[in-house]
Amino acid sequence: MATADTIIKVKDGTLSMTVLGETVEFKVFDALSQPSITLDTCFSIDVVDHEVSSKIVQEKSNDALEAVLTQEEEDLFESEFQEVMAALEVFQPYPPSFRPPLEPLASSSTKLEPSIITPPTLELKPLPNHIKYAYLGANETLPVIIAASLTSHEEDSLIEVLKEHKTALGWTIADIKGISPSMCMH
Structure with missing residues (x-):
C-alpha cells in the first residue's frame, strides 16, 4: 500500500484510490442506494479460500486419517474415506463402565509419628529482622x-x-x- 494514494471525502461520500497512476473512485452514497445484482460475486473469495485450504491440507497430508479428521467428508476421495472409516470402526470406544485396574500401594514398614511425640530435626533458615x-x-x-x-x-x-x-x-x-x-x- 506504500505505492497507493487514497483520498476520502466524507462530505461528498467518495473514496478515491490511485495506484501506479490509475485512479478508481468509489461513490459511497450511490453504491448504498442501488441494490446489488451480483451479490454472490462479493462472497466468491470465501469459496476460493475454502477450496485452497482444503487442497493444501489434502496435498500436505500423506496420512488418510489426518485428512478425514481435518476435512469434510465430500472433500475426500470416496475410496480413501471408506478405507479410513473402516479402520476407525475397528476401534470401539471403551464402555462407560471401563476403569483401569488399580494397583495396591506397597505397605510402608516405617511408622511415622506426630512431631509432638518425636520432634523432627529441622534446618532453620535466617529470618528477616521483623x-x-x-x-x-x-x-x-x-x-x-x-x-x-x-x-x-x-x-x-x-x-x-x-x-x-x-x-x-x-x-x-x-x-x-x-x-x-x-x-x-x-
Missing part, C-alpha cells in the same frame, strides 16, 4: 515464626496459646489430620 523463631517444645524443638515486635508478655501469651493447640500445627506430613502419609510419600 520476624523470629519461637519454640513450643523442649530443647528448641517445634519451631513457629512470630513477630519480633511483640512484648515479652505478648510473646509469652502467644506461645501459651500455641502450646495448647500445637496438635493443630503441622511440622511434617504426619501431623496433618486426614492425610495418610503412606498415600503422599513416594
Whole structure:
C-alpha cells in the first residue's frame, strides 16, 4: 500500500484510490442506494479460500486419517474415506463402565509419628529482622515464626496459646489430620 494514494471525502461520500497512476473512485452514497445484482460475486473469495485450504491440507497430508479428521467428508476421495472409516470402526470406544485396574500401594514398614511425640530435626533458615523463631517444645524443638515486635508478655501469651493447640500445627506430613502419609510419600 506504500505505492497507493487514497483520498476520502466524507462530505461528498467518495473514496478515491490511485495506484501506479490509475485512479478508481468509489461513490459511497450511490453504491448504498442501488441494490446489488451480483451479490454472490462479493462472497466468491470465501469459496476460493475454502477450496485452497482444503487442497493444501489434502496435498500436505500423506496420512488418510489426518485428512478425514481435518476435512469434510465430500472433500475426500470416496475410496480413501471408506478405507479410513473402516479402520476407525475397528476401534470401539471403551464402555462407560471401563476403569483401569488399580494397583495396591506397597505397605510402608516405617511408622511415622506426630512431631509432638518425636520432634523432627529441622534446618532453620535466617529470618528477616521483623520476624523470629519461637519454640513450643523442649530443647528448641517445634519451631513457629512470630513477630519480633511483640512484648515479652505478648510473646509469652502467644506461645501459651500455641502450646495448647500445637496438635493443630503441622511440622511434617504426619501431623496433618486426614492425610495418610503412606498415600503422599513416594
